[in-house]
Amino acid sequence: MKVIRTIPEMQTSVKQERREGKTIGFVPTMGYLHEGHLTLLQKARETNDIVVLSIFVNPTQFGPNEDFDAYPRDFERDEKLAKEAGVDYVFYPDVREMYPKEMSISVSVQKRVDVLCGSKREGHFDGVATVLMKLFNIVNPDQAYFGMKDAQQVAVVDGLIHDYNFPIELVPVETVREEDGLAKSSRNVYLTEQERKEAPALYASLQAAKERIGQGEQNPQAILSFVKNYIETHTSGIIDYVQIYSYPQLTEMDKLEGKLILALAVKFSKARLIDNITWTV
Numbered sequence: 001m002k003v004i005r006t007i008p009e010m011q012t013s014v015k016q017e018r019r020e021g022k023t024i025g026f027v028p029t030m031g032y033l034h035e036g037h038l039t040l041l042q043k044a045r046e047t048n049d050i051v052v053l054s055i056f057v058n059p060t061q062f063g064p065n066e067d068f069d070a071y072p073r074d075f076e077r078d079e080k081l082a083k084e085a086g087v088d089y090v091f092y093p094d095v096r097e098m099y100p101k102e103m104s105i106s107v108s109v110q111k112r113v114d115v116l117c118g119s120k121r122e123g124h125f126d127g128v129a130t131v132l133m134k135l136f137n138i139v140n141p142d143q144a145y146f147g148m149k150d151a152q153q154v155a156v157v158d159g160l161i162h163d164y165n166f167p168i169e170l171v172p173v174e175t176v177r178e179e180d181g182l183a184k185s186s187r188n189v190y191l192t193e194q195e196r197k198e199a200p201a202l203y204a205s206l207q208a209a210k211e212r213i214g215q216g217e218q219n220p221q222a223i224l225s226f227v228k229n230y231i232e233t234h235t236s237g238i239i240d241y242v243q244i245y246s247y248p249q250l251t252e253m254d255k256l257e258g259k260l261i262l263a264l265a266v267k268f269s270k271a272r273l274i275d276n277i278t279w280t281v
């Protein structure tokens, strides 16, 4: 496994691999790797000759009230995990390498951002799209892997790839769950014992709603009320949002049909949990 810190070296290495006919799978991350990232790496490893992992805490996707400096970092640990996961190249640039000067062109995401968590993080997805445009041009992958835990990010990346004609296949990877259905997250450790017992009800509420839609319920408002009621009955969490949209367009629907996302965010005493399911009706 090679750790690369400069853009020209990354581009040259990938060019050489491509010349030899190798396919490139890419997993972009901000480091501090967890099981979700390892699943993405595993999927990339299964289908590609070469796996590139990027580790870059991207300042442009942090808002003024979000602490870029406090974002957890542990490169030594990440490097070890990457090696174990069979990564070929770790692209690990610093901020000056990625943003040497003020940019003369900015990326502004127009759609799919004013809903779900994006509505509370103004400019966040502009930063995500900016860094991914750069990373896609640097790594030039055949496939790029993203976790469905952040389904809105996957929707934005889908728009980016299509609108700007990147010859990249977007590979969305299912959320990794605990045995009781709770989506794995580093935030789960902040739940109290009682909250941890309640938390699987979030995923259960989504599944129960899916079943209702499967049985013929087509009214979005009825489904949202059902999920809210389920969460209020089964947990002590405070609902931040429960929303249902077409996917990946993230637009409202009068009638529930086609591909959908049902997503929620719920605040417990010390952790805000998010979850979603996508499926086709």
Ligand code: PAF
Residues within 6 Å of the ligand: 028, 029, 030, 056, 058, 061, 128, 131, 132, 150, 153
């Ligand atoms: O999901 C993340 O970790 C980041 O948003 C990404 C895709 C690596 C871009 O900085």
